[in-house]
Amino acid sequence: MNAGTNHMKNPVPPGYSVISGRSNQTLNAYLGTCVGVALCDHKADVGGLIHIILPEPTGNNSQENPENYAATGLPIFIDSIMRKGAARERLEATVAGGALVGPLSELDMELDIGGKTIDIVEKILDAQKIHIKSMETGGLFSCKLGLNLFNWESRIDPIGMPSADDERELERPSRDQLAKTIENIRAVPQVLLKAIRMIQDEKSDISAVAREMRQDQVICSRVLRICNSAYFGRKIAVDSIDRALILMGERQVLRLMLSSAFEDFFSKNARGYSLCKGGLFYHAAGTAMICERLAGLTGIIAPDRAYTAGLLHDIGKVVLDQYTGNAFPFFYRRTQIEGDELTAVERDVFGVSHDEVGEMLARQWGLPDSITDVIRHHHYPENASVSVELVHLVYLADLIMSRVMVGQELERIDTSSLASRLERIGFRKDQFAGLIDNIPSNLFDVQYH
Numbered sequence: 001m002n003a004g005t006n007h008m009k010n011p012v013p014p015g016y017s018v019i020s021g022r023s024n025q026t027l028n029a030y031l032g033t034c035v036g037v038a039l040c041d042h043k044a045d046v047g048g049l050i051h052i053i054l055p056e057p058t059g060n061n062s063q064e065n066p067e068n069y070a071a072t073g074l075p076i077f078i079d080s081i082m083r084k085g086a087a088r089e090r091l092e093a094t095v096a097g098g099a100l101v102g103p104l105s106e107l108d109m110e111l112d113i114g115g116k117t118i119d120i121v122e123k124i125l126d127a128q129k130i131h132i133k134s135m136e137t138g139g140l141f142s143c144k145l146g147l148n149l150f151n152w153e154s155r156i157d158p159i160g161m162p163s164a165d166d167e168r169e170l171e172r173p174s175r176d177q178l179a180k181t182i183e184n185i186r187a188v189p190q191v192l193l194k195a196i197r198m199i200q201d202e203k204s205d206i207s208a209v210a211r212e213m214r215q216d217q218v219i220c221s222r223v224l225r226i227c228n229s230a231y232f233g234r235k236i237a238v239d240s241i242d243r244a245l246i247l248m249g250e251r252q253v254l255r256l257m258l259s260s261a262f263e264d265f266f267s268k269n270a271r272g273y274s275l276c277k278g279g280l281f282y283h284a285a286g287t288a289m290i291c292e293r294l295a296g297l298t299g300i301i302a303p304d305r306a307y308t309a310g311l312l313h314d315i316g317k318v319v320l321d322q323y324t325g326n327a328f329p330f331f332y333r334r335t336q337i338e339g340d341e342l343t344a345v346e347r348d349v350f351g352v353s354h355d356e357v358g359e360m361l362a363r364q365w366g367l368p369d370s371i372t373d374v375i376r377h378h379h380y381p382e383n384a385s386v387s388v389e390l391v392h393l394v395y396l397a398d399l400i401m402s403r404v405m406v407g408q409e410l411e412r413i414d415t416s417s418l419a420s421r422l423e424r425i426g427f428r429k430d431q432f433a434g435l436i437d438n439i440p441s442n443l444f445d446v447q448y449h
């Protein structure tokens, strides 16, 4: 169980809950399709927040974490809060989240995961006679639910809402300026490009790629640092790449090599696409992990290829990010509040979108055609021509990431032909909730604030 009562997690990640006595802190949850429930008993000075992903277990979840679901998680959460001294009749609830995944015209029961989660939450609160003090659910955009642990007040706010002094002139780069920005962008090490090419080539094996990567001292020392970090919770020191390979296996080490090499690249951004520090990298790494998991489910794409494609799909944002700082409020309003699709807003503001700029960067780096196809077409996968399945897979991972792991970066993805897009890689529409249920649990363990 993920209950974070001993170790306070704030913001509360999807599939977790936090219960606390009075303190100076405010608990927060960033919600897209997920639903947040804050409960408190003023008199007993105890309260908490749960971040629910899905209405109920889908049957094919590998996590077995009851707190992922309203049907199983909420009763546990209520029980735990009462065990800490709260009285049922004094409990007050605030419910938020459950945004719609797609535009209203496309809405159907299969896709309205947030709506179903809210139904179950309301039923449970009603059956337990818990008073709902305020509730803001559905809608088209993401929000933040906060519970002040000092005065027990809860509030629901739009995410990352810019302040008035953020409003500045928009800067529309010329073609020349863009070409210069692409040219000046820090090149990634050659060894990395070679590794990416090898991974995309189905004939080369993982050991050969790992051998190639370990020649790069900077990458290796970074991987060792991550291996020895609290995140992995290892008791034995990992002092060499060989030891890491033995302890973690080639696949895991390779993933770490790739993601740590790209962390720098993604992290040097202004307040543009990122709603929090490191948001762009977190989005890339999270999408990569979901891609890998989905690849395992479809069986038609090698997981390492999928991981790499997920990691790189949004590299174009790093280029445009240099210009978004000024455009942020406008951007925010269009994508998050008006619900416009991201690439359309970009073309409007910059004259070019991140998928187009990404393709230019990919060509400059000499990335394999399969990855370039992903970078260019991940928002409209039916336009892909080189690696059609891979592009669809990344589209799906990107969609799941942006609706469930809210609060890292600005995105708004078109879902108008989700059913046929799912079908293209062998999934049915009614499996969508089950796919969300397959998100690797360690995604939520990475601190992102």
Ligand SMILES: [Fe+2]
Residues within 6 Å of the ligand: 313, 314, 354, 378, 379
């Ligand atoms: Fe994108």
Ligand SMILES: [Fe+2]
Residues within 6 Å of the ligand: 283, 287, 313, 314, 398, 411
């Ligand atoms: Fe993305």
